Amino acid sequence: QFPGFDDLYCKFCFVYGQDWVPTAGLEEGISQITSKSDVAPTTLVWNFPIDITFKSTNPSGWPQIVVSVYGPDFFGNDVVRGYGAVHVPFTPGRHTRTIAMFVPESTSRLQKFTSWFTGRRPEFTDPKVVAQGEGREVTRVRSQGFVTISFNVVTKDMKKLGYDVSPSDMQNPSLVPVMEGIPKY
Numbered sequence: 001q002f003p004g005f006d007d008l009y010c011k012f013c014f015v016y017g018q019d020w021v022p023t024a025g026l027e028e029g030i031s032q033i034t035s036k037s038d039v040a041p042t043t044l045v046w047n048f049p050i051d052i053t054f055k056s057t058n059p060s061g062w063p064q065i066v067v068s069v070y071g072p073d074f075f076g077n078d079v080v081r082g083y084g085a086v087h088v089p090f091t092p093g094r095h096t097r098t099i100a101m102f103v104p105e106s107t108s109r110l111q112k113f114t115s116w117f118t119g120r121r122p123e124f125t126d127p128k129v130v131a132q133g134e135g136r137e138v139t140r141v142r143s144q145g146f147v148t149i150s151f152n153v154v155t156k157d158m159k160k161l162g163y164d165v166s167p168s169d170m171q172n173p174s175l176v177p178v179m180e181g182i183p184k185y
Contacts (some may be wrong), residue, residue: 009070010070014064019056020054025053029048067083067099084130086099088151
């Protein structure tokens, strides 16, 4: 949701710790351009799948997805419309996360006017800085829009490493072994 903006596209990348290794899938990518529809005039839908597999023996540096949204300005230049990041959920299953997006701002009125006039708005040279805390305290930003991501998470061998990531509400009777649900005659 980016009120007042249309024809936007999305870039993504993953940020993760030293012990993490991507074993399959793409670490970064770009979506198609999407436009608002008459049915949902406030919503932009990208609907592109992101498939990645990570391997690690240490939960430190758990992966985060960084999302950057771009679109045309008044002059037709592609400018950043928002940055945001969220950790990949820890527990297996389907999860939805809404990321509050933000854009960097110029520090003075002269810089704001110059950047608007030239079409060169402030942006990060490396969007991965969004997922890190270092240096962020001196960055002036403005909130702008939201991106909702749907995750389907599968974990493997977490118990073997001593981590219990299954939520307490996953005690579902449908997960009982098949033979227990069949009457014996």
